[in-house]
Amino acid sequence: MTDDVIDIVRKLAKTDYYQSMYSCAKELNMHIFVNTTDLTQLQLWLLSYMGMYSTINLDIAMGEINERVLENDVYEDAYLMYKKKQFSKDLKKNLPITKGVSEQGSPQSQWSFKKRKQV
Amino acid sequence: MSEEIVVPEVVEEKKENTLNTEQKKVLEAVQAQIITALDTTFVEEISKNNVCEFKYKDVLYRVIRPNYQQKQEIYKERVKKFNELLRDKTYILEKDLKKSYLERDVDVDSLGTKIRQLELKKNGVQVKLGELLKNGAPDDDCKTLKTDIEDIEQEQRALAIEKQSLLEFSLENQVLLHMYNYMTYIITEKKDDKGAGIWEKAFSSFEKFMQTDEELVTKLAFLITITNRDLL
Numbered sequence: 581m582t583d584d585v586i587d588i589v590r591k592l593a594k595t596d597y598y599q600s601m602y603s604c605a606k607e608l609n610m611h612i613f614v615n616t617t618d619l620t621q622l623q624l625w626l627l628s629y630m631g632m633y634s635t636i637n638l639d640i641a642m643g644e645i646n647e648r649v650l651e652n653d654v655y656e657d658a659y660l661m662y663k664k665k666q667f668s669k670d671l672k673k674n675l676p677i678t679k680g681v682s683e684q685g686s687p688q689s690q691w692s693f694k695k696r697k698q699v
Numbered sequence: 700m701s702e703e704i705v706v707p708e709v710v711e712e713k714k715e716n717t718l719n720t721e722q723k724k725v726l727e728a729v730q731a732q733i734i735t736a737l738d739t740t741f742v743e744e745i746s747k748n749n750v751c752e753f754k755y756k757d758v759l760y761r762v763i764r765p766n767y768q769q770k771q772e773i774y775k776e777r778v779k780k781f782n783e784l785l786r787d788k789t790y791i792l793e794k795d796l797k798k799s800y801l802e803r804d805v806d807v808d809s810l811g812t813k814i815r816q817l818e819l820k821k822n823g824v825q826v827k828l829g830e831l832l833k834n835g836a837p838d839d840d841c842k843t844l845k846t847d848i849e850d851i852e853q854e855q856r857a858l859a860i861e862k863q864s865l866l867e868f869s870l871e872n873q874v875l876l877h878m879y880n881y882m883t884y885i886i887t888e889k890k891d892d893k894g895a896g897i898w899e900k901a902f903s904s905f906e907k908f909m910q911t912d913e914e915l916v917t918k919l920a921f922l923i924t925i926t927n928r929d930l931l
Contacts, residue, residue, distance in 0.1 A: 585925050588742045614748040618764050620926035622746050649832050654845045661822055662829020 586625060590653060593629035599637060602630040632660065639663075742925075751922050755915050759890040760901055762883075762922045765930065769885050773878065773930070780877045784870050793869040800865060810862040814855055821851045878931055883919045884908040886927065 592598055604610040612630075613623055636656060639645045649659045745751040752761040765773060784790045791799070797807045828844040866872055887908075889901040902908035908916075 582924065584738070585742060588739050589746075591739065592743055592746075613746070615750075618749055620746075620749045620764065621929045622742070622925045623749065624929070626746050645833055646835055648838075648841075652845070654848050655828070655832055655841070658825040658828035658844070658848065659832050660829070661825035662833060665826050665829075 585622070587653075589622070589625045590629050593626055594633050594650070598626070598630055599633060602634050632656070635660070635663075745922065745926070749926070751926060753918065753922070755918060760915075760919075761888050761890075761898065762919065762926060763886050763888060764927065765882070765886050770930065773882050773885060776881050777874060777878055780881075781870075781874050784873060790870040790873055791868070793866060793871050796866065796869045805865065807862060807865050810858050810865075814858050814862070817851050817855045817858070821848055821855070824848050824851065875931065879920065879923065880909070881905065882927065882931065883916070883923050886923070887919055 601610070601612050605612050612627070613619070615623075619627070633656075636645070636649060636659065639659075640647055640649070645659060649655050749764045750761055752759060754760070785792075800807050824844055824847050828841060828848065831841050831844065884902050884905050887901040888898045891897050891899050902911065
């Protein structure tokens with residue numbers, strides 16, 4: 581039952597109408613729903629899918645991905661999973677390693693311990 | 700005269716039969732489209748607000764979001780029901796139920812582990828498929844991975860249903876079921892057709908709610924599942 585509703589929510593969120601509403605809400609601070617707080621689970625699903633399709637549409641517009649990605653739900657989810665993995669990979673790669681800080685991020689000790697020379 | 704009557708009837712019957720076979724698929728498709736359209740309209744309508752109104756047997760009902768006081772009442776009822784069932788030896792805690800299953804060689808926890816493993820496997824295939832899509836790989840390659848993902852999802856669903864049905868009789872699950880009913884009783888209102896048409900509690904008591912006809916309860920349960928499930 582919930583799966584059927586989620587399918588419908590995805591379809592709605594993908595439409596031009598809801599995509600325009602999402603952009604307007606972001607740029608012009610327009611309200612999508614009658615209530616502005618205390619959102620229902622359904623409204624949260626709709627918002628989350630509107631955001632997801634907005635990301636995909638932006639990537640299509642930027643030439644990052646072909647429109648074929650919107651052919652079905654499996655392609656859409658797969659592309660976003662790939663994008664997420666790539667993002668975390670890039671983030672790790674570009675993380676600056678500061679002098680005096682170990683790779684794990686904890687500062688290295690400035691103290692050096694030496695054994696006392698035996699006389 | 701009798702021939703005149705019989706002939707058109709036969710012709711009509713034949714025509715009807717051919718029409719039926721030819722149009723059956725089309726009709727089914729149209730019917731499915733209408734049902735989907737209705738569902739879509741309904742879901743779109745109830746997503747506009749956090750108050751969902753609907754008419755049932757000429758009475759206007761609405762499901763609202765509970766306020767702080769109602770949330771407290773629902774929580775109190777949860778604790779009360781949990782303690783009540785805990786004293787009743789008929790009900791078994793989830794962990795004890797799992798132990799009983801294990802004695803019969805049914806490992807419920809392993810089902811959860813399998814579901815998680817399948818999720819990781821699915822994520823791996825999704826990353827591969829995403830990469831193919833990004834690089835503009837041929838359709839056939841993408842379709843093969845799509846089928847793989849769908850198979851994994853089907854397997855996950857089957858395992859999840861199995862796990863859910865095994866734990867159906869656990870004490871925790873009974874409490875959850877009770878909570879759905881109790882929450883429905885608390886947050887359903889109906890419009891008073893007398894006087895100013897003020898919204899009032901749809902059911903005067905929880906016992907009255909439990910005696911309500913099943914169709915209305917099913918409708919309410921559906922609405923509450925998709926609107927207020929975050930509260931349970």
